Amino acid sequence: MKLEGNYSFEAPLDTVWQGLFDPEVLARTLPGCEKLERQGDQFLGQINVKMGPVQGKFQGKVELQNVKERESYTMVVDGRGPAGFAKATANIRVKGEGATTRLDYDSDVQVGGRIASVGQRLLDASSRAIVKQSLEGLHEQLKALAARAAPVAAAAPAAESVAVAAAVPVTAGAPAAAAVALAAAVPAPVAAEARAAGAPPAPLPSAPSQAAFAMGVAKEVGKDLLTPKNIVLAVLAMALLGLLISRLASG
Amino acid sequence: MPHLQDRSEKHTAKVPEAPVRVETTDEVVAKTPAKVCGMGHRMKRKEDPRFIQGKGRYVDDVKLPGMLYMDIVRSPYAHAKILKIDSSEALKLPGVVAVITGQDLKAAGNLHYMPTLMSDTQPVLPIDKVLYYAQEVCAVIATDRYIAADACEKVVVDYEPLQPVVDPHEALKDQILVREDKEKKTNHVWHWSAGDKAATDAVFAQAAHVVKEKIYIPRIHVCSIETCGMVANWDRAREHMQIYMTSQAPHAHRTVFALVSGLPEHKIQIISPDIGGGFGGKVPVYPGYVVCAVASLVTGKPIKWIEDRSENLQADSFARDYHIEAELAADESGKLTGLRVKTISDCGVADAAANPSKFPAGLYSICTGSYPLLAADIQVDGVYTNKPPGGVAYRCSFRVTEAVHMIERMVDIMAHDLKRDPAEFRLANFIRSDQFPYKSCTGWVYDSGNYAAALDKAMKMIDYAGLRKEQAEKRAKGQLMGIGISSFTEVVGAGPAADFDILGIKMFDSAEIRIHPTGKAIARLGTKSQGQGHETTYAQIIAEELGLPATDVQVEEGDTDTAPYGLGTYASRSTPTSGAAAAMAARKIRAKAKKIAAYLLEVGEGDLEWNIDRFQVKGSPDQAKTIQEIAFAAYTNHPPDLEAGLEATDYYNPPNLTFPFGSYICVVDIDSGTGAIHVRRFVAVDDCGNIINPLIVEGQIEGGLTMGLAPALFEEIVYDENGQNLTGTMADYLLPTAMESPRWELGKTITPSPHHPFGAKGVGESPTVGAPPAIANAIVDALWHLGVRHLDIPITPHKVWKALREHGVRD
């Protein structure tokens, strides 16, 4: 499945790029995260996704490649769980256009396992919905960040390829969305963290419940300072949800 | 096992020196009285009382003391390396007994691979790589099926995903190798040909008209309502393996198990209980069966394995998957002359088709159909891809559906191109009834036929001329209506020993009849009913031959300890083979009965004649002995020079296949706004030779028609580019309900087989074979004037809508 599109943020390039690479927020806001550890250059995580009627544990791995400062990067997401897997490669490009910033993405998404065989009807819809919501959420987020005017850690991932632990949704459509959302929202922070911290990040404090995300990421973002990562996770969760609902009898 | 390679088809069947001419009729005549209920009677089925009261016994109904349950962990990838299988968490669950992996099977004697029916190999459980989505990775054995399911979720398999190859055309480039375990480093499995290329080239060079089309016949699934399953029960003390399994061919499976496991064959008993539909899906041996049997050997306990529907729809029982390029030639007058066909057969990861050994493309070369072509050149290539093995029949005699769909589509395209009425065009081109027995240019000897009679009858039944008039009127108003014809030739009843075998075992079949002293009987046969009504039809055959009431004949099948060896039920072979064997065994009994009757009546055998249920003295019918009296005498008062008892066995080797045929006409209305297709009428005239039980034959035809409608309009197994099956449940693999299935209208002609003992031909699959092109032809007929030449099945409203919009029709 291929997903591509673009989004225009009402924020300058620097704000967007910094927003995309804020490690602190990332670590703090992983919803449902039960475990997050660094293994060398890789971050491995486990997330327990609960969305509506759906629930599932997933192991995730994220790698950021070809990071070009304030320009582009590639995110490779690999998430697996008992219900299936999601793999996605997303190319993200940002470009300042005066007061606004344009983000272009294209991604190749593969969802497999039970989720895909049962939830075929939701693969495309949930992926698209997730991407849309995550970008809108990110936009809100960036506006909130800008408003707070807090100093943001400089994001300059030097590592060629850094893996980030992330809860990767294993649901249909989730992958694409996840990839894009992650790519759009979270990449740099992780890279920065990996480089700067050099030690495993502390276990994440309890994150907002996925239910809240489910209710609508966009609605909530502004007031609660959701990080991009959070959004990504929410997106993933949503994707899962979609998958879960699967193609079943209605009623 | 060697690859089957570069083979061309050879036939040994010859046109008989003194061919028997047969007449075509359309009335079933019952010669026996209702009390006897021999052939031709609409007898209510003997097996039904148990089914309508919930007393059928299917494999999942078998419950043995101490039985454990097996569930299978399956691959989420179509192609991946297995780095690690961690079953430690699963084993911690209370009630989990074992987790069996490919390594375990290897250690148990290289059981991690098994032979397929086509002498290829197939992984049972993989050790280093998975090759298709939903492949069996390991099996969990537990005390309860719920616990087994829980444990499967706890097994962690670490994969390194690999790029799969899903499209057979891509696979032929050999950039990704599906079977690294094979000596030959290619995905090309075999090449096979039939006909005569040079002669065909010559015919095409002379042709005035040539039509060309690409036709894809997608992968479909038999989806019998009962899935596959097994209960294996290894008795350590007796060193005896008792297996209940959903098997259409229990004897052949016993032999395969013996060869694979090394257990002596007499220590293996396979019982095929009631089967909830087979349609070819229960012919192959699947990995689950092997693992289940091994699990019983390992644990010493009975093990039950029953597939879920989604496992069934994703891992086994697949059919078709033929990519066809066809060219059909005709001369100036519109006489069909030649056929050229190139086909790619997508085998999946193994050539596990359920075909006779020497026919890797099944009986596909029957594809010259009902037409006396001068030459044909048929080429088929088998290709490996990262999909589960396919090639089961789906209610079809080995690829005949593919053949018939192709030729009937091509003939229709030719007729339309030449602006000829498709019915008139067929009538002008058929093999004439006086040409039978007819040897086709691909080597088949058609035993009998009268194609024009069947089409004539169908046209009358449906008022063909009236429909064409209606169509013209509607077209003038912009309404879309189509009429489609299919005049198919089937080939069933495999088969003659000279050409037909499965893993070397000749495709005879068998019957054993014992008459008890009180004149009741038991008959055991080598076939296995999956709903065809064998308990009734075989009893009627024996009733016809011996005059015993059919109700007095108990028919048994499916237990390899008691039934004579046979190859099983598929490919419409039961009546042509075991049915024939039953008649022949009955005739042996009758021959002995005659001796006994002569002894009792104190006359010479030459003075006796047979009359329905008795031998009577010629010219003196009062002097007679009924079969019951003779049976009693066989145990109480038999001739001193004759053995006691009254029984016989027959292993019947058919001299030729049988060639049922028919003509179907379908009428469709198409909604130009939505592309919706409404099958308004469907008339099916079938000729299956002499009919044993008209009620059962009607049921077979109606059921077959719905299974022909299904792939024509609904069913397709869809994979994405990564080999992920997207149709893994009945919610996405669409089986027709009573609402989608029209009311079928049946007619018949009867052209008996000249070589079959009672002139029957086999019927269960003709409608599945004949219906799809009739439907497809009707839809294309409705759209032809817009410029639509062909649509691949399943023809969905979406495809029709697309064609309409592309050709400027908009609601």
Add this chain to the structure above:
Amino acid sequence: MSQHEISLTVNGAAVTKTVEARTLLVHFIRENLELTGTHIGCDTTSCGACTVVLDGKPVKSCTVFAVQANGATLQTIEGVAPDGKLHPVQEGFWEKHGLQCGYCTPGMIMTAKSLLEKNKKPTEQEIREGISGNICRCTGYNKIVEAIQYAAAKLEEAR
């Protein structure tokens, strides 16, 4: 996790059993009650092979938990002709050859029986609609429709 004692009436007899909450009604019927006439054909509430009559309604027993049947009245195919005297619907299926492999048949009969209780003289279309939650792979449905028509006439005669 949770275990529940449930009491229900099955084919006229009172039954009390303990079940796990997640036990599907169809498994309870087949495994615990050992009434194997009710079959399983899918995972998605699509095929109807598992149809039973629960509190007077035909339902797919694979999509109900056994614990939900606590206090209910349940009829399975085994309860349709308890004394061996066939119900007109069963007769119809036999007379008209409304079955082949027999696997979908119990579910089909339970649905047909309920249909005729609600609609005494259904048209062919109403019969087809009424059985559209049950899939038969063998018969092509013509003869199932005829079987139900036969039963409707037979029941009408009896009234």
Add this chain to the structure above:
Amino acid sequence: MIPASFDYHAPRTLDEALALLRQNEGAKVLAGGQSLIPAMRFRLAQPEVLVDINGLSQLDYIKEQGGYLALGALTREAALEESPLIRHSYALLLDTAKVVADPLVRQRATVGGNLAHADPANDHPATMLAYGASVVARGPGGERVIGIDQFFTGLFESALAPNEILTEIRIPTPGPGAGGAYLKIERKVGDYAVTGVAVQLTLSGNVCKSIRIGLTNVNPTPMRAVGAEQRLTGQALSDEALEAAGQIAAGECSPSADLRGSEEYKRDLTRVVLKRAVRLAQSRVKGSN
């Protein structure tokens, strides 16, 4: 396919049910179960606690009162089909009830569950949007009424809080000149819609005084075809007006490609079916023929 383990509760009263939801975070309400149980069988849903509300017979009713039709949330689809009241006065609802899944599923499936599941492929969301219905929810803080236009918040997401139970659906009683219809295109019985159009309108002569149109399975969230409604409101229902409205609806929905067909196909089908649904609703307006 075997569900994972869970704890099960069968409350006798609504208050008891609400208390159980409060006490068990992540508890899931089990109504008809025809979507939830299959999801559980595939282990895509693994709720730790199920609160089965099937014992709350007080939620099973169909009655007209105070200018609206009140449906208890536990009303089964089959009950709608059989209700004389609905057969007489609620053609759109009757159309819908007849095409939800299949006749056996409809014996258990509930209207409340169909809405609360918030699956854009379900049939009742479009119908309730067309009716301008409202939904009654009970939570710890008591009862609130949610307009249907505010009810669906996302893919499988509704305005119901996790500790709330949907108790009633209210459909305004159609006035004089009102008519409705639901047309669903499905591949076979039991399938989700390729597209579905629910129309409820009020005519004055041939002029459409008001109209609401709901669409099924052509958007991530159940939606109204607002643009199409605007195009038709106050207009004579000419072929041109219907075609224009159909085109607007095709543009304002956002279907996804799946095995049912392409995005383009679903948009075009929505256009075609919308025209037919409006015509059918029009033909049902009393006295119009």
